[in-house]
Amino acid sequence: MNALTSLLDGFGTALTPLNLLWAAVGVLLGTAIGVLPGIGPAMAVALLLPVTYGLDPTGAFIMFAGIYYGAMFGGSTTSILLNTPGESAAVVAAMEGNPMAKSGRGAQALAAAAIGHFAGGMVGTVLLVALAPTVAELAVDIGAPDYFALMVLAFIAVTSVLGSSRIRGLASLLIGLTIGLVGLDRMTGQQRLTFGSLQLADGIDVVIVAVGLFAIGEALWVAAHLRRRPPEPIPVGRPWLGRADVRRTWKSWARGPFIGFPFGAIPAGGAEIPTFLSYVTEKRLSKHKDEWGKGAIEGVAGPESAASASAAGTLVSMLTLGLPTTAVAAVMLAAFQQYGIQPGPLLFEREPDLVWGLIASLFVGMVLLLALNLPLAPVWAKLLRVPRPYLYAGILFFAAVGAYAVGGEVIDLVILLLIGLVGFGMRRYGLPVLPAVIGVILGPAAEQQLRRALQISDGSVTGLVDTPFSVTVYAVVVLLLAWPLVRRALPRGRSGS
Amino acid sequence: MTTPTTDPSPEPAAERRSWLRDHSELGVCVLLLALGVLVLADALTMDVDLTQRGPVGPRTVPVVVGAGLLVVAALLAVDVLRGGRGQAETGEDVDLSEPADWRTVLLLAGVFLGAAVLIDPFGFPVAGALLFWGAAFALGSRRFDRDPLIAAVVSLVTYAVFDNLLGVPLPGGPLMGVL
Known part of the structure; x- marks a missing residue:
């Protein structure tokens, strides 16, 4: 009940004309940027960070919510019409969506995706409303050792669950932790890795790291391998669905969120696993098995709904525990830190207007998204034809704007370029970018919690594992670490018996 | 074919070059190693006597991170020498069939x-x-x-x-x- 009244207050915040305007601008910008080939949701959010610098936190996050959902929807438009998704969560959308577009059913594919996003986002956000306050209440009592355990879990999860090589994920995480070390030690004021430079004593701003790795790194990487002839998008009309299509897809829309949300909420998240699971589930349940691979509409509807719900699930751990599990959540956490707001269990007590305004605007954003995107789809499709030199020049340009607007320092642009070159190298050698960003954002906080925990226990390491909560979390960490060994042992065990 | 190789120098040189190109990922190991040494050196030259508060000072975490970098550099080198390769990222506008520009x-x-x-x-x-x-x-x-x-x-x-x-x-x- 309490959550409901808070949510109503949140709608009061979100539905003021000005905030409604920010939500609409966010949705439009997010979709436009997300549709552009080569720009995934994380880069879209990172590039659009500076747009919100001048706003008050509530307005800024309402706009962010719109950008987030808009960019996700834009990404699936790209994969359906171009078939070469740059973003992993959109891969599944291309598997059935692109064949549909090729056989002239692009409009239906886009509609199935848009409504799937709407349905998944709605269910996911309702679950967020139901769960988040409870999680926050439970988490209020957890102390430094528990937080440290959670952050260790986040580190291990992003390095070992996502990506193909753990050792490369770990290398990326350590690079991020190193960048996070630069600056004055928060507890003692000791200079670390500053080499006597005053600029570095302030530390390297998380926004610059995120923009450098996501935007500059990507732009340079694409520039080095730019296709001579960009892929030709498939022309598409206004999205619509016939009655037969709706009859086929409504169950997929309804199932998607329950696959997507749990995966988003646990810190092993990302939309990769749930979208794929949803795809497999829909394929198994489908009555039209012959169409799979040639453009089965359920294969678009289910995964898109799951992806959208997992985005809502991500917000649970981000808002209540301060743990980002996806690249977008990481950038959003960086944005919170820009405003001096620390997401965590106390956020719901300290900033109720902001949190509930944000959650309410998720609902508003989704309605706007559906209302804008169905009629505007042919316009978005035109964006796919943007000349690539302008596209990547624009990415560099807006990355520079964002980094410069952080502090008005030219040195920040130089640091941005250097981090961009690191991002380039990471893409070349298959080091995932997400662990590095998580390392930069959570590293300093994790160190603080570690030292606080050890201060309480007077230096004894047992102080890190003296609560049931932390022991449980470490057990999960051990499971994650041991999983490949277990998996390797399993088939052998079966064949032996 | 009775004299196998009279002048072996040009071939191994070319071979070495292509071996290096195949194993260019070792450069990542070198960079990680250098970064680890840098972090460790910075941590160990830190003057902490006055500022230490609590059992864990400003030095501990950098030492752990630095050591971690060294270990990962070594593990990655082993992986690369065994034939492991990082997969270059793909994307809408990325064409990996041609060499980097x-x-x-x-x-x-x-x-x-x-x-x-x-x-x-x-x-x-x-x-x-x-x-x-x-x-x-x-x-x-x-x-x-x-x-x-x-x-x-x-x-x-x-x-x-x-x-x-x-x-x-x-x-x-x-x-x-x-x-």
Whole structure:
């Protein structure tokens, strides 16, 4: 009940004309940027960070919510019409969506995706409303050792669950932790890795790291391998669905969120696993098995709904525990830190207007998204034809704007370029970018919690594992670490018996 | 075929070069190693006697991170020598079938640095327009009628929107003083 009244207050915040305007601008910008080939949701959010610098936190996050959902929807438009998704969560959308577009059913594919996003986002956000306050209440009592355990879990999860090589994920995480070390030690004021430079004593701003790795790194990487002839998008009309299509897809829309949300909420998240699971589930349940691979509409509807719900699930751990599990959540956490707001269990007590305004605007954003995107789809499709030199020049340009607007320092642009070159190298050698960003954002906080925990226990390491909560979390960490060994042992065990 | 190899020097040299190209990922190991040494050196030369508060000082975490970097560098080297390869990232506009175009990357980096230097003396609109045009040029656009115009419009509109509508100040420079 309490959550409901808070949510109503949140709608009061979100539905003021000005905030409604920010939500609409966010949705439009997010979709436009997300549709552009080569720009995934994380880069879209990172590039659009500076747009919100001048706003008050509530307005800024309402706009962010719109950008987030808009960019996700834009990404699936790209994969359906171009078939070469740059973003992993959109891969599944291309598997059935692109064949549909090729056989002239692009409009239906886009509609199935848009409504799937709407349905998944709605269910996911309702679950967020139901769960988040409870999680926050439970988490209020957890102390430094528990937080440290959670952050260790986040580190291990992003390095070992996502990506193909753990050792490369770990290398990326350590690079991020190193960048996070630069600056004055928060507890003692000791200079670390500053080499006597005053600029570095302030530390390297998380926004610059995120923009450098996501935007500059990507732009340079694409520039080095730019296709001579960009892929030709498939022309598409206004999205619509016939009655037969709706009859086929409504169950997929309804199932998607329950696959997507749990995966988003646990810190092993990302939309990769749930979208794929949803795809497999829909394929198994489908009555039209012959169409799979040639453009089965359920294969678009289910995964898109799951992806959208997992985005809502991500917000649970981000808002209540301060743990980002996806690249977008990481950038959003960086944005919170820009405003001096620390997401965590106390956020719901300290900033109720902001949190509930944000959650309410998720609902508003989704309605706007559906209302804008169905009629505007042919316009978005035109964006796919943007000349690539302008596209990547624009990415560099807006990355520079964002980094410069952080502090008005030219040195920040130089640091941005250097981090961009690191991002380039990471893409070349298959080091995932997400662990590095998580390392930069959570590293300093994790160190603080570690030292606080050890201060309480007077230096004894047992102080890190003296609560049931932390022991449980470490057990999960051990499971994650041991999983490949277990998996390797399993088939052998079966064949032996 | 009775004399197997009379002059073995050119072949192994070429072989070594292609071996190095195949194992260029070892460069990542070297960089990680160097970074680890740097972090460790910085941590160990830290003067902590006065500032230490609590059992864990400002040194502990850097030492752990530095040591971690060394371990990962070694493990990655083992992986690469055993034939493991990091998978280069793919994307909508990425064509991995051709070798990397280093000229474009260097040009872009140069343009970016140049624009950074120009912001303070000439203001954001000028530097931003040059960044956009320069980057588009580096990426292969050669429309000398259209490119500068688009660059100028993008830069001026961005400046106006950020400075006036969004409340994010950017330096206008002498040009905006005149206009």
